[in-house]
Amino acid sequence: MNLLATLRDRFRTALADVADDAAAGELAELVLPSQDAKFGDYQANCAMPLGKRLGQPPREVAAALIERLDVAAFCEPPEIAGPGFINLRLKDEWLAATLAAAVADSDRSGVAPVAEPRTYVLDYSSPNVAKPMHVGHIRSTVIGDALYKVLAFVGHRVISDNHIGDWGTQFGMIIYGYKHFVDEAAIAESPVAELGRLYRYVNRLVDYHATKSQAIPALEDKIAAAQATLDEKRAEPLPDDAKAKKKAEKKLRQAEGALTDLRNELLALQAKTAEVEADAALAKVAAAHADIGKAVLAETAALHAGDGANRELWERFLPACRAEMEATYDRLGVKFDHTLGESFYEDKLAAVVDDLKAKQLATESDGAQCVFLEGFDAPFIVQKQDGAFLYATTDLATIAYRMETWSPDAILYVVDHRQSLHFEQLFATARQWGYDEVELQHISFGTVLGEDGRPYKTRTGSAVGLAGLLDEAVDRAQAIAEKSDVLTSDEERRTVAKRIGIGAIKYADLAHNRTSDYKFSYDKMLAMTGNTAAYMQYSYARVHGIFGRGGVDIEQLRTSSAPISLVEPAERALAVALVQFTETLHRVAADYRPNYLTDYLFDLASKYASFFENCPVLKAPSDELRISRLLLCDLTARTIGRGLSLLGIETVDRM
RNA sequence: GCGCCCGUAGCUUAGUUGGAUAGAGCAGCGGACUUCUAAUCCGCAGGUCGCAGGUUCGAAUCCUGCCGGGCGUGCCA
Known part of the structure; x- marks a missing residue:
């Protein structure tokens, strides 16, 4: 209860x-x-x-x-x-009776379902297919998956829908790449790898030209302008008033800082183009495809316009791209009920705009269709001047589809905080459009930062790939597994390393308050002490180990309806914590905050450690007490195991 | 310019619509191993909760101003 x-x-x-x-x-x-x-x-x-x-x-x-x-x-x-x-x-008697009931309840360990089940649609992860997933996708995926599991476990109806980007420019790149650079043998053998290569290759060429012809000149202009305003500011005499003077000095400092940032940015861009130019073969190809940026957009536009050949290529490539994405989800152990990407809504967008116009919500402004909302300076643009639709349009179509299909009580978007304005406008528009009963929530989260406190990037400034991130964590976890003297085979060590490594990344993410940024640190997330996955997994394994060592038949114990007695303070403290599992899960579900669960689990593990230290189990003074304590161990293990599994983290029986 | 978010111990951080003495972990210091897995546990020390006002029985939490930082801001997602 x-x-x-x-x-x-x-x-x-x-x-x-x-x-x-x-x-x-x-x-x-x-x-x-x-x-x-x-x-x-x-x-x-x-x-x-x-x-x-x-x-x-x-x-x-x-x-x-x-x-x-x-x-x-x-x-x-x-x-x-x-x-x-x-x-x-x-009352101790009430605690003991409640725990005894939880022991006997093998399905739910005494966790009561919520009184009023609701229907939730959860929108999370949402990567672009064909582009490799990167560090920015971790939080959405991991938090979304944990919320999915917790909401479902406490008794709600939950539908996860991965709103993937499968209709964008990246397909223009692949199509262009296929038409010009494909290696037929490679694509026959491994389409996923070859398509990935084509994407990266074309992307690099597009990026090279865009950087060279647009980004660098634009940045140079910006630097010149910044330099000019800085000079201007320097030339101005500082105000006499102390406060105004301080403010002016601050502005000056900020302008200087901004200029330095811009210069560093320019150096990074120049280094990137130089790298391409240093590669003679690549430079030659780049020169031969000078208009590649426009050409890629043209391929994309042709796809959207219904061009037969491009549509055929899209249909042919999509499964391979999806398979690549699925491989990452498999490693993470994440599944979705539905994967309805942008392409799914392609034929529903015109009707959305028409309806908004008919209801006089959308009006033309500078040639674009805009929804002007009270309290917002900028309009919510649903159709561009050139007639193209935007993600605002797709998001509205998606809300309409979800309402029609599942009639949810709530739709949750697990998306980073930078898109908060978009969601405020989206929700305001949707409510005016008629969806004013459903709870629309942006479950926002902060940025993953590197050890330097800046967004986690590689040295060259690109986003860190997700696959590599998982590899690194598993590699480092391997060292923990190697240290163990209870693991017997290499295979077992690999399995344990995998679970610790993946668990570490997930747990570190979930243990932080989702609204704040957090610093990504392999050393901290893989520590055996403190609030980490490895510590929780070790706690679980330790509890579990007692049964093996004591030759205890857990199943028999559970069905024996033996009484639990709470004599030591440490036993009682553990009992109270165990009873609070239900309310913790309900709180996670109510506030959409998985860190309440990690905090709870860490507290539970600490209480267990203290119990374990103070209360002999196998060597308990009496048989009754031995059994009672074994039941507490069993419930603790089940609660930690259940809690971790609701966070998407696997346990091991020994490590 | 406007809008949103953040500032808690040396570091990483928690803090339940305002609750009793602000909790942890790491690092530091001191203890506990013929072990129920010491990969652990126990203890000590470490805080003007950015600053200044205000609201009240009570403020890290709410309000105002200031300081410092991040993000966003009309046709990307």
């Missing part, structure tokens, strides 16, 4: 006697787990605000509440402390 929710219900009932319903509902939320064990297991903080409202001393209000409160089934008599806190201590 969800103990916290139950306690809040009981308080709501008691509060309804002394306050109106709305206030009672609000005040009941002030029941929280206690921070400090000396204040009991839970505390209610509602007497202070209520006392204020009623003009009565809070301690008297607290006493009146306790009078009306029915929690005797789970708690010792409540105590009033300090200015009017109500402290609750769980």
Whole structure:
């Protein structure tokens, strides 16, 4: 059961006697787990605000509440402390009985489903096919997958839909590459590899010309302009007023910093073009394909316009591109219910714009179709001057399709925070368009930073590839596996290394508050101590190991309905933590924050470590206690295992 | 210019619509191994929660101003 929710219900009932319903509902939320064990297991903080409202001393209000409160089934008599806190201590008998029931419940370990199941559509990962996935896709994929699993486990209906980019310029590149540079033998043998090569090759050529003819001159202009404004600012006398002077000096510093950044950027671009030019063969090809940028766009436009040959190539290549993507998902253990990419909505876009126009939401401005929204400076553009549609259009079509197909209560977009403006506009437009009942949420997250605190990039400034990232983590995890003396075969060591390595990346990501940026560090994520996957996996293996060593038949134990007794403080603390698994999952599901679960698991593992240190299990003083403690071990292992699996992280029985 | 987000211990960070003495981990110091997996555990030390005001029984959390940083901002996604 969800103990916290139950306690809040009981308080709501008691509060309804002394306050109106709305206030009672609000005040009941002030029941929280206690921070400090000396204040009991839970505390209610509602007497202070209520006392204020009623003009009565809070301690008297607290006493009146306790009078009306029915929690005797789970708690010792409540105590009033300090200015009017109500402290609750769980009954040991109730804890023991609840855990015994959880032991017997092999499917859910006592985790109650939510009272009101909802239907969620989850939109996450969303890579562009044909382009290799990179570090920027990790968080969306990992957070989305964890939320999917938690929401489903607590009883919601969840539909994951990977909104892949399968209709963009990258196909123009592949088509162009196929027409000019294909190695037929290679494509026959391994289409995925050859298409990947073609994409990278054409992309490099396009990039080279764009850099040379546009990016560098544009940057040079920008540098000149920045230099000019800087000179201008320097020439101006500083204001006399101290505050204005400081501000002017700051502006000057910022302008200098900006100029330095621009110069460094220019050097990086020049180095990139020089690299191409240093390769004689590549330089020759580049010279022969001077208009490759335009040509690629033309191939893309032809595909969109329905050109038969290009359409055929697209249909032929898409499966291979999807297969490449799937290979990465396989390594991560991520699956989707649906993968409806941009191309799926291609024939639905014109109707979206027509409808917006008919409803007078979209109007023409500078030749583009725009939705002007209150509170936004910029319009939400749904069709460009040249008639092309944008991702805004696709996103609207996608909402319409999802509503029609699944009638969800909520659609969640797990996308990085830089797109928040887009989603604000998208949601505002969708509501005006008629979808005003559904919960539309941007589950935003911060950037993955390198150790230097800047966005995680390779030395040359490109995004770090996801596959390489996973390789590196698994390689480093191999060292941990090698150190183990309980692993017997190379194969087992490889399996363990894989689970630790992939788990480390996922866990590090999930353990951070998703809204903030976080620093990517192999050393930290693979540490055996602290809040890491490896530590959690080790904790699990340690608990699990007891059964083997003690020759214990777990199944028999679980069905024996042997009683659990909580005598040592460490046993009781562990028991309380175990009981709180349900409310933790419900909180993750309510706030869409997986780090609540990692925090919980780490706390549980710490409580177990302390229990393990203080309470002999196999050498317990009596058989009854031995069995009781084994049951606590079993529940701990199951809870850690379940928790990790809901985060998409695999466990190992020994390591 | 405007908008959004962030600033917590040396480092990485948590902090449940405002709750009791701001929690962890790493690094540092000190303890515990004839082991239930010491890949661990226990303890100590380390904080003007960017700064200054305000709101109130109570503020890291809410409001205002300032300082420092990131991101976004009409036809990319």
